[in-house]
Amino acid sequence: MILQFKNVGLLFVAQLVSYLIPILEIPILARALGVDEYGHILLIQTTALLCSLVVEYGFSLSGSRQVALCVGEKPLLSKIYNEITSAKIMLTAGMVVTSLLIMSIATVDIKPQAAVWGYLYFFAYGFSSIWLFQGLEKITFPVVFEVCLRFVGLFVLFIFVSQPEDARNALMIMSSFALLNTAVGFYLVYRVVGGFSFVAKGGVKQIKDGFHSFLYKSSNNIMMSAGPALVGVMCGQAAVAKFAPAEKIIKASVGLVGPVLIGLYPYLSRKLLQSTSLNLKFSTFIVAGLFFLGVVGAGIIFVLGDYLVSLMLGPGFEEAIVILRIFVFVIPFRMMNQAMGLTIFMPLGKDRILSFLLIFFSFFSLILAALLSYEFDLKGVVYGLVLSEIVFSASLVAFAINIKRVESSAC
Template identity: 90%
Template sequence: MILQLKNVSLLFVAQLVSYLIPILEIPILARALGVDEYGHILLIQTSALLCSLVVEYGYSLSGSRQVALCAGEKSLLSKIYNEITSAKIILTTGMVVLSFVVLSVTKVDIKLQAALWGYLYFFAFGFSSIWLFQGLEKITFPVVFEVCLRFVGLLMLFMFISQPEDASKALMIMSSFSVLNTVVGFYLVYRVVGGFSFTIRGGIKQIKDGFHSFLYKSSNNIMMSAGPALVGAMCGQAAVAKFAPAEKIIKASIGLVGPVLIGLYPYLSRKLSQSTPLNLKFSAFIVTGLFFAGVVGGGLIFVLGDYLISLMLGPGFEEAIVILRIFVFVIPFRMMNQAMGLTIFMPLGKDRILSFLLIFFSFFSLLLAALLSYEFDLKGVVYGLVLSEIIFSASLVAFAINIKRVENNAC
């Protein structure tokens, strides 16, 4: 139990830093680069992260589970790692080809040097080995090393980025530290499982077996991460610079509940299998509590919005204040949705229902945001994201009530 608490604490710290660093980057980059160049960098970052979601393929869930169940057998552990890494190579090949097609067809205005650094970002995030160490429950050094690297990278940005012409240099610094973290991860993996061997059959098998985990995680991340890319496509890269800071504040507020819910997931899975109707009340208590916590947190951000944006961005970003004050309404509903997924649907084995709803509402949110942007421009994108989250919440509540009714009848 102590080991689990330690791992949850480390994951919480890693999650906190993963949201804190991008927020600390905002005043450094926005003030130095200006609206256009900062928006250009954000567009490349977002595109790289979205592509890496496909390559990561939810292996932080399915891969770590396989590692945890292999009981430390080195030959089996090596087989799992080789198959999953082979799957990532196959997926990477597809994403690189697709990205070249998209860039050639859409004629997106991205500088070649910046695009190359963006590809490094993509490879670094997609090939992270943290899933292996999560399964082995040996995440102390990888997490601490990543946290230290990210703070060193932030210091480098502060020291060397001072004018709009430094945009490519900023991308180089951020992507280089990400790649370094992934390379060190490869070395740590080598010490655990030995050399790597590519296997097409094993890679395809892992892609098939991990499909539902991919649907769940990627759909959730699309809802969290696709906003800047959509804004860039519909409203231009200058609008991305006004949207992304508000979005990062919202993501940081919501993301802090993730490690807590993941830590409770095994406990609730066990409890719900023993006495479903009784323990569903406990799950409902968690969901309700997080919703009201989101209301309080969103209210504080709404009140402090002017101060936060002015402090981080300075002049030229006034519209970001309005965006943030609309965006805060997503916080309680997103927190409630995450809680329902990890405390009700997944512990009860209803992951297919959850995956379907996530996929549907991921695309629905993007479609609604795109449609509303024609009428309300940048604010329309945010209106669409908030409205779709509220409708998603209502759908999850309806399904959860039906699940509770079925379980009560079964009992």
């Protein structure tokens, strides 16, 4: 039990740092590079992270679960690692081909050297081995090493990026530190499972078996991560520099709720099986409480929007204030949606409904944002993301009420 609390604490710290570092990067890069160069870097960085989410494919759930069931059986552990890494290689090939086709027809100007570093950034995050150590419950060194490395990388950015001409250096520094972390991960994996061999059939099987994990874990993340890429295509790279800082603040505000909900998930799963009607009231209380906290948080960010943007970005980013003040309306609804998923739908075994709604509204939000951008430009993208989140909330509430009615009549 102590080991489990320790691992949860380490994962929480890792998640906190994963949101904190991008926010700390904003004033360093925005003030040094200016709107255009910063937008160019952000477009490449966020597109690379979006591609890495597809390659990760929810293996942090499905892969770590498989590993946890075969601890001590090295041949089986090696088989699982080879199959999942083979699956990642196949998914990577698909993403590389897709991205090259998109770049060939997109109007966004991507510099060749920057694109190369962007692909390396994508490979680094896509081939992270943390899922293996998560399943083995041996994440202390990988997590601590990654956290330390990310802060060192941030310091190096601060030292070596000071003017627009340093844009290439910025992307090179971020990619290099990410690659170093992944390389150390490969070395640690080699000590545990030995060498790697490509297994095509096993890779295809892992992709097929992990599809529902991918839908649940990745749909929401892809929806948020695809925002900057969509802005770049529809509104230009300068608009990305005004959109992405607001998006990072929103993502950090909402993301820290995740570890708390995941911590409650086993308890609620057990309690809902014992007394569905009584404990649905407790779940409803959690959902309502997080929605209220989201409203408070959104109000604080709305009031401080001018100060936050001026502090982080400096002159030339005035439109980012407007974007942030529109975007904050996502916070309470997204917190409520996460809470409903992990305290009502999944504990009751309604994960198929949840997965369907997630993937549907992920695409709906991007289509709506793209359509509204024709009329309202950058603000239209944000309007689309906010409106789709509200409609998603209404849909979840409607399904939850129906579930509660069915469960009550069954009792």
